[in-house]
Amino acid sequence: MHPQHLQHSSLASLMLDRTVDFSWEQLGYHVKVDDGNGESSMKPLLCNVTGTARGGRVLAIMGPSGAGKTTLMNGIIGRLQVDAEHRLDGCAFLNDTVFSNRYKKLVSYVAQDDIVMGKETPAEALYFSARVRLGLSVEEAQERTEDILTRLRLQKCRDTYLGIPGLIKGVSGGEKKRVNIGNELITNPYVLLLDEPTTGLDSVNALRVGELLRDLAHEEKRTVLCTIHSPSSELFALFDDLLLFAKGHVVYHGPTSDAPDYFASVGYPVPPRTNPSEYFMNLLQLPREELQKLWDAWEAYLASPAAANNLSVLPMGETITTRSELLEKHLADKQGASMLIETVELTKRSMRLFLRDPGSTIGRAVQTIFFAVLVGLFFFGLDKDAQGVQDRAGALFMVMMNNMFMAAMSGLASFPPERAVFLMEQGAEAYSAWAYSAAKSIAELPFQIIFPTIFTCIAYFMMGFVETASAFFAFWIIVVLLANTGYSFGLMCASVFPTAEAAFAAVPLVFMPLSIVAGLFANTDRLDPYWIWLNYLSFPRFAYTALFTNEFGKIGEICGAGNPCPYPSGDFVIRLYGFEDDSWERSAWVLALFTIGFKVIGAFSLWVQGRAKAGNLRFEGRLASRQASPQNRGASPRQADYLPTPATEQEAAPAESKPDEKVATPANQPEASQEEGTHEPIEENEEKAF
Numbered sequence: 001m002h003p004q005h006l007q008h009s010s011l012a013s014l015m016l017d018r019t020v021d022f023s024w025e026q027l028g029y030h031v032k033v034d035d036g037n038g039e040s041s042m043k044p045l046l047c048n049v050t051g052t053a054r055g056g057r058v059l060a061i062m063g064p065s066g067a068g069k070t071t072l073m074n075g076i077i078g079r080l081q082v083d084a085e086h087r088l089d090g091c092a093f094l095n096d097t098v099f100s101n102r103y104k105k106l107v108s109y110v111a112q113d114d115i116v117m118g119k120e121t122p123a124e125a126l127y128f129s130a131r132v133r134l135g136l137s138v139e140e141a142q143e144r145t146e147d148i149l150t151r152l153r154l155q156k157c158r159d160t161y162l163g164i165p166g167l168i169k170g171v172s173g174g175e176k177k178r179v180n181i182g183n184e185l186i187t188n189p190y191v192l193l194l195d196e197p198t199t200g201l202d203s204v205n206a207l208r209v210g211e212l213l214r215d216l217a218h219e220e221k222r223t224v225l226c227t228i229h230s231p232s233s234e235l236f237a238l239f240d241d242l243l244l245f246a247k248g249h250v251v252y253h254g255p256t257s258d259a260p261d262y263f264a265s266v267g268y269p270v271p272p273r274t275n276p277s278e279y280f281m282n283l284l285q286l287p288r289e290e291l292q293k294l295w296d297a298w299e300a301y302l303a304s305p306a307a308a309n310n311l312s313v314l315p316m317g318e319t320i321t322t323r324s325e326l327l328e329k330h331l332a333d334k335q336g337a338s339m340l341i342e343t344v345e346l347t348k349r350s351m352r353l354f355l356r357d358p359g360s361t362i363g364r365a366v367q368t369i370f371f372a373v374l375v376g377l378f379f380f381g382l383d384k385d386a387q388g389v390q391d392r393a394g395a396l397f398m399v400m401m402n403n404m405f406m407a408a409m410s411g412l413a414s415f416p417p418e419r420a421v422f423l424m425e426q427g428a429e430a431y432s433a434w435a436y437s438a439a440k441s442i443a444e445l446p447f448q449i450i451f452p453t454i455f456t457c458i459a460y461f462m463m464g465f466v467e468t469a470s471a472f473f474a475f476w477i478i479v480v481l482l483a484n485t486g487y488s489f490g491l492m493c494a495s496v497f498p499t500a501e502a503a504f505a506a507v508p509l510v511f512m513p514l515s516i517v518a519g520l521f522a523n524t525d526r527l528d529p530y531w532i533w534l535n536y537l538s539f540p541r542f543a544y545t546a547l548f549t550n551e552f553g554k555i556g557e558i559c560g561a562g563n564p565c566p567y568p569s570g571d572f573v574i575r576l577y578g579f580e581d582d583s584w585e586r587s588a589w590v591l592a593l594f595t596i597g598f599k600v601i602g603a604f605s606l607w608v609q610g611r612a613k614a615g616n617l618r619f620e621g622r623l624a625s626r627q628a629s630p631q632n633r634g635a636s637p638r639q640a641d642y643l644p645t646p647a648t649e650q651e652a653a654p655a656e657s658k659p660d661e662k663v664a665t666p667a668n669q670p671e672a673s674q675e676e677g678t679h680e681p682i683e684e685n686e687e688k689a690f
């Protein structure tokens, strides 16, 4: 580490003191495919991939489209689907410690697509991450945000929207990529994986991202892995190590500078005046038979003495631990935020995005006023006679349908635009899905009170319902509760269904039958006995009976003396409709329970989806079945920690701190008899990069 780096970077706090090697061993991934004749077979997407991304260096995984680069990355961080039709084999390690869920936070992943909230700014996005993912105090989070903004040269665009291509104008592609890298960097990870970070960027921006990655590795001692698709020669020159990949097999893995020699030794010398990266890319697209030769050559190389000098492919050491002091120490600074901070920050973000998107709020306001006036005009000045009874029953039904639908639609529309961001953040385990659901409800609550209130104030008096304070406030409470039930129902559908279209189709499908049994169209007795259960599921029914019993329970006498009419009193009407067992208070409680139920189901569904997205590292369980392979036997053990050493010092870096727990596995047992002293010391020129 050069002292000047510490001086001119304000990120001294974000430096690592040790580098960590990230290794994978005999990684295989097979998926079941149908061969067209009704027979299925397991198609390999990754074949026995073994290698190491060395600490403090940039490893570029290069290969044509469809080579399996993304699959490899997702495989080593546990984000591949694993079930009866998808099989993942192999192990991954951080130094000599198995990479388990416990250490997941030490490894960050930047996906290929830049998924962002379009109307957030880089400064807000980074601050949010610092608060939520690290639980930093407000001042610390601000400081960390400024650090990252400066470090990634984002100060210029700190307050510009991130944008969504084609929809919201925002920062440039390169800036957006750097924000996403910053978002991961904020947690100070040991290992940073990036899937095609330069794809879609022009050569200048691509080079900038490349230089950033190099600095992250060389200056901050991180382990950087990125997949890359046809880099320019300047970009190519920034990579310390190279992993060439074709159809799921390794073709070369080692220092970039050694690649030409290796290919010359297997009969594919880089022609003069040719850009090596282009030549390698061409090699990787050779037909399968040619590739087979390259794959065989690589296997032969691994078994040869030459491989012992290639630090990228050294087999794992004898002892594999499940805990490491070094990693534990680093993990201690990464306790995430409390549920409270998460909820507060998520609520703030939701509110912020609401305010920046006034369109939907204005739309809802216009809708509310329009329908209130429309219903009000249609049922203007209801009479207190036989005709009035029918009109009142119809008016109350319209009030119920209107408020329920409007609220459900806004609930439906509120999640799909955030789904991608939510899932990405769940993948990074940024916050709990429960906090997200709670925040969404809190942020939306004011609107679900204001709009029904506006509706009630306009419609109630236009229609001329019972003019007592108790009747009015009960009506208002019911409409507010109903709006919240409707909103929660819409949000639940939006969370449960995988697409917005399905959710939008489902809501009317459910609402219609439930509304038919609300009690206006058919007397409750019609439903006995086979359909009676619908009564209990129909929350529109509870809303309607609440409105109905409130109005008719308080209306008193309907037809005065000497005015013969079939409805003597409100209570008579309630009995006539079959609502005599209902009361508005009880129905209101039931609506509240429905609201809570829908919220819990929606939150649970988000939690399940979030869990699936976060993946599950099962490497620990596979330790016992690690297979002894030729590469695992007889070779030198790997150095646990490659501390960059000045060029003058030739001794190896100090070994890693004492592991707490050791696990003997079949793979390392054959080596147990070997003595430490017989292993070759590491004399590679690993300081080259510095």
Ligand SMILES: Nc1ncnc2c1ncn2[C@@H]1O[C@H](COP(=O)(O)OP(=O)(O)O)[C@@H](O)[C@H]1O
Pocket: 031, 045, 063, 064, 065, 066, 067, 068, 069, 070, 071, 072, 081
């Ligand atoms: N779950 C899966 N089932 C079947 N095929 C898959 C699955 N995932 C990826 N593939 C296939 O595996 C190959 C490698 O995909 P990928 O890793 O995305 O390639 P790259 O990132 O190198 O372009 C592709 O041909 C892709 O179609």
Ligand SMILES: [Mg+2]
Pocket: 069, 070, 071, 195, 196
């Ligand atoms: Mg890919």
